[in-house]
Amino acid sequence: xxxxxxxxxxxxxxxxxxxxxxxxxxxxxxxxxxxxxxxxxxxxxxxxxxxxxxxxxxxxxxxxxxxxxxxxxxxxxxxxxxxxxxxxxxxxxxxxxxxxxxxxxxxxxxxxxxxxxxxxxxxxxxxxxxxxxxxxxxxxxxxxxxxxxxxxxxxxxxxxxxxxxxxxxxxxxxxxxxxxxxxxxxxxxxxxxxxxxxxxxxxxxxxxxxxxxxxxxxxxxxxxxxxxxxxxxxxxxxxxxxxxxxxxxxxxxxxxxxxxxxxxxxxxxxxxxxxxxxxxxxxxxxxxxxxxxxxxxxxxxxxxxxxxxxxxxxxxxxxxxxxxxxxxxxxxxxxxxxxxxxxxxxxxxxxxxxxxxxxxxxxxxxxxxxxxxxxxxxxxxxxxxxxxxxxxxxxxxxxxxxxxxxxxxxxxxxxxxxxxxxxxxxxxxxxxxxxxxxxxxxxxxxxxxxxxxxxxxxxxxxxxxxxxx
Ligand SMILES: Cc1cc2nc3c(=O)[nH]c(=O)nc-3n(C[C@H](O)[C@H](O)[C@H](O)COP(=O)(O)OP(=O)(O)OC[C@H]3O[C@@H](n4cnc5c(N)ncnc54)[C@H](O)[C@@H]3O)c2cc1C
Numbered sequence: 001x002x003x004x005x006x007x008x009x010x011x012x013x014x015x016x017x018x019x020x021x022x023x024x025x026x027x028x029x030x031x032x033x034x035x036x037x038x039x040x041x042x043x044x045x046x047x048x049x050x051x052x053x054x055x056x057x058x059x060x061x062x063x064x065x066x067x068x069x070x071x072x073x074x075x076x077x078x079x080x081x082x083x084x085x086x087x088x089x090x091x092x093x094x095x096x097x098x099x100x101x102x103x104x105x106x107x108x109x110x111x112x113x114x115x116x117x118x119x120x121x122x123x124x125x126x127x128x129x130x131x132x133x134x135x136x137x138x139x140x141x142x143x144x145x146x147x148x149x150x151x152x153x154x155x156x157x158x159x160x161x162x163x164x165x166x167x168x169x170x171x172x173x174x175x176x177x178x179x180x181x182x183x184x185x186x187x188x189x190x191x192x193x194x195x196x197x198x199x200x201x202x203x204x205x206x207x208x209x210x211x212x213x214x215x216x217x218x219x220x221x222x223x224x225x226x227x228x229x230x231x232x233x234x235x236x237x238x239x240x241x242x243x244x245x246x247x248x249x250x251x252x253x254x255x256x257x258x259x260x261x262x263x264x265x266x267x268x269x270x271x272x273x274x275x276x277x278x279x280x281x282x283x284x285x286x287x288x289x290x291x292x293x294x295x296x297x298x299x300x301x302x303x304x305x306x307x308x309x310x311x312x313x314x315x316x317x318x319x320x321x322x323x324x325x326x327x328x329x330x331x332x333x334x335x336x337x338x339x340x341x342x343x344x345x346x347x348x349x350x351x352x353x354x355x356x357x358x359x360x361x362x363x364x365x366x367x368x369x370x371x372x373x374x375x376x377x378x379x380x381x382x383x384x385x386x387x388x389x390x391x392x393x394x395x396x397x398x399x400x401x402x403x404x405x406x407x408x409x410x411x412x413x414x415x416x417x418x419x420x421x422x423x424x425x426x427x428x429x430x431x432x433x434x435x436x437x438x439x440x441x442x443x444x445x446x447x448x449x450x451x452x453x454x455x456x457x458x459x460x461x462x463x464x465x466x467x468x469x
Contacts, residue, residue, distance in 0.1 A: 019094045023321050030086070032331050041332065056317065122295070141158070145256050155255065169183070171193075189219075189221075279301045298320035306427065308367040352411075356408045358422070358426050373397075376393050404426055422453060435453070
């Protein structure tokens with residue numbers, strides 16, 4: 001059965017169909033609804049999972065016990081969306097997009113019943129799929145991903161029912177390190193097994209080394225340069241260890257944090273344009289290239305890296321929410337654009353804050369940019385003020401022009417969000433010399449008289465000068 005939409009008939013109510021009911025999809029639906037009432041625009045949203053508008057970003061803090069209740073991570077329930085005249089169909093998966101026919105085929109996940117729904121405008125917000133390596137034991141009880149609230153609940157159930165206290169985290173990106181903290185907070189002995197030479201491959205290895213050392217200082221066993229080959233199970237079928245090529249790490253629970261791929265199988269089958277990282281390609285208005293009435297945003301798209309000028313897949317909630325708002329504005333007949341990203345991210349493991357923006361050394365080389373680096377150690381407060389903690393700041397600047405290319409910061413309280421100064425400088429195209437005279441706030445409880453970012457900018461300026469003289 002096909003439900004019809006206005007298909008561009010003047011004066012008729014249009015139908016906006018949204019695939020994916022989380023950050024990007026429901027931001028788009030909500031923004032479109034803010035701009036157009038139900039008599040002008042019908043909004044139908046499909047979500048295959050049990051939850052809508054939830055914060056995956058909060059899962060590590062819920063599992064770790066900082067956030068006591070699951071429902072605190074739900075920004076808006078299905079009922080709240082429906083009360084705003086959004087026809088949100090939960091547990092309903094879109095299994096086909098018929099671009100030529102302007103319709104989608106959806107399947108009720110529980111009953112298997114299928115139906116077609118036509119659209120005038122379509123939003124694809126299908127997010128990302130966690131990488132789950134095809135290896136023996138990966139589906140054994142006790143092995144968990146942490147992508148959804150169901151995943152978080154399943155992990156908490158395992159933690160509640162497992163007597164042993166040994167946890168192995170596979171992957172040392174930001175989700176891996178945040179989950180290491182969560183498991184430490186739950187009283188586990190944690191081992192992090194990582195394929196890279198250092199944790200946090202979004203940093204340069206010299207800064208990743210600081211994370212490695214700090215995590216070891218927290219009592220976490222760090223195993224770098226190690227490829228997990230299989231998950232070993234005991235006689236009861238449950239996980240008992242994680243095996244790499246040359247060692248075994250006993251485990252009562254395993255958490256996978258290996259990264260994600262854009263969830264674009266539907267889009268690919270529909271013939272929509274994908275980039276080299278597998279994400280949908282859009283224009284600056286988040287419209288799928290070559291398709292007037294289809295938009296896409298969030299973890300399923302590639303975005304323009306404003307520093308290198310190339311397309312990247314940067315799956316972060318901060319972008320998904322912005323994309324959704326832009327898409328909703330445009331789908332409701334307004335005008336908004338998303339210029340691109342500089343690649344800012346911040347995370348923490350216990351009291352260690354880790355932040356980055358812009359290009360790493362290898363990104364700069366890949367982009368054909370020549371650069372200098374400057375790394376400094378400073379403190380979060382005036383040295384004499386109680387609680388001052390050390391932090392390391394590394395800046396990359398373009399050789400000759402001195403344009404800031406990237407910043408990485410590792411330190412304790414007050415380190416992480418300092419990266420935002422560098423993110424603004426990058427967005428504004430500032431040189432490191434211009435950064436040295438930024439009018440940043442100062443009082444002893446907040447920074448030394450020369451803020452660590454300014455000290456790093458001064459050192460980077462000297463490096464630029466000596467590289468050009
Ligand atoms: C543990 C964890 C911690 C994180 N921490 C941070 C952080 O600190 N900061 C940050 O910026 N980002 C963080 N993120 C990333 C952030 O959660 C994502 O970038 C964000 O959720 C992306 O939103 P989205 O709407 O694009 O995709 P998703 O949140 O993945 O939502 C897509 C939705 O589409 C649904 N769907 C997919 N296909 C279909 C279909 N065919 N039919 C119907 N429904 C479908 C899915 O079920 C899903 O609910 C974290 C992620 C995780 C997992």
